[in-house]
Amino acid sequence: ETMVTHSNIEKPKISFKDVGGMEAVKEEIALKVIHPMKNPEIYKAFGKKIGGGILLYGPPGCGKTLLARATAGEINAHFISVGLNDVLDMWIGNSEKNLHNIFQEARQNAPCVLFFDEVDALGASRSDMRQAAGRFIINQFLDEMDGVKYSNEGVLILGATNSPWYLDSAFRRPGRFDRIIFVQPPDQKAREEIIKLQLLEKPTESVDVQSIAKQTADYSGADLRAVVDIAVESKLPESLKKGRVVPITNADLKNAVGRHKPTTKEW
Ligand code: ATP
Numbered sequence: 327e328t329m330v331t332h333s334n335i336e337k338p339k340i341s342f343k344d345v346g347g348m349e350a351v352k353e354e355i356a357l358k359v360i361h362p363m364k365n366p367e368i369y370k371a372f373g374k375k376i377g378g379g380i381l382l383y384g385p386p387g388c389g390k391t392l393l394a395r396a397t398a399g400e401i402n403a404h405f406i407s408v409g410l411n412d413v414l415d416m417w418i419g420n421s422e423k424n425l426h427n428i429f430q431e432a433r434q435n436a437p438c439v440l441f442f443d444e445v446d447a448l449g450a451s452r453s454d455m456r457q458a459a460g461r462f463i464i465n466q467f468l469d470e471m472d473g474v475k476y477s478n479e480g481v482l483i484l485g486a487t488n489s490p491w492y493l494d495s496a497f498r499r500p501g502r503f504d505r506i507i508f509v510q511p512p513d514q515k516a517r518e519e520i521i522k523l524q525l526l527e528k529p530t531e532s533v534d535v536q537s538i539a540k541q542t543a544d545y546s547g548a549d550l551r552a553v554v555d556i557a558v559e560s561k562l563p564e565s566l567k568k569g570r571v572v573p574i575t576n577a578d579l580k581n582a583v584g585r586h587k588p589t590t591k592e593w
Contacts, residue, residue: 334406335405335435337398338398338399338405341400344523345396346389346512346517346519346522346523347389347512351509354505355380355393359380360397363376363401363403363437377478378504379482379504380483381490382485383490383506383507383509385488386488386590387548388512390509398439404438408443409443410443413425425467426466428440436479437481438481440484442483445490445493445503446490449489464494467497468496471501471502472502483503485503490506512545514539517539517550521554529573529574530574533576538553542583549586556582557574557578557579561573
């Protein structure tokens with residue numbers, strides 16, 4: 327039996343300032359998880375229950391995973407990331423304890439952000455999920471999430487998906503994924519922030535971030551990162567040849583934009 331013991335635990339050093347744009351999403355996460363975590367007595371006084379999960383959805387590469395890690399960083403919590411498809415595949419390979427082990431690890435390392443990628447794998451439309459085995463996994467997941475047998479105090483559950491409509495509706499009830507947040511492709515201002523973040527600590531010369539952002543409508547954060555990577559790679563041979571660092575220019579970035587097509591349109 328394959329056992330997931332220590333999935334992928336870390337203590338992220340990044341925080342919200344490392345995530346470009348997404349002001350509204352950051353605000354919602356702050357209200358729902360960060361403030362309650364930092365000021366539990368205030369929430370208690372108003373009889374406000376703390377808990378439940380947040381589901382992030384939107385096109386790939388727009389920063390869902392990054393934001394989840396940054397959330398952990400904001401509250402100095404551990405971060406565990408789990409690809410749900412991997413868990414399910416292992417489960418089908420006879421390891422029904424994996425999901426429980428993962429939740430236990432999060433509880434033992436509280437405060438902890440427990441992040442499930444590919445949450446749509448828990449969808450009613452996936453054929454495995456309609457079988458008895460699928461119901462069993464879904465019920466187990468719901469049990470763990472409800473935290474009845476074991477307390478989930480200090481465990482923040484975040485989920486990410488590109489297709490929320492596949493998720494079994496039982497997950498959307500109160501105390502479960504009761505907040506669903508759309509993580510949209512970055513707008514002009516967000517793209518400027520992301521480009522600046524991606525260029526941070528890299529040698530540049532007279533780069534016009536605003537104009538590059540204008541030319542990259544429909545580019546995701548991951549696309550913008552790819553653009554910067556292409557620009558970096560275009561400067562390496564020249565730098566090596568000259569034996570000194572030749573900085574990235576605006577023309578290099580423009581060039582790189584032409585060589586990387588945006589991916590959010592396909593979503
Ligand atoms: P997927 O659905 O494919 O998992 P995702 O929405 O989780 O995508 P991330 O994995 O968080 O996207 O983003 C990929 C990379 O793109 C990040 O590691 C980061 O380098 C860059 N990136 C994406 N969005 C942002 C952002 N808002 N600010 C800064 N960098 C970003």
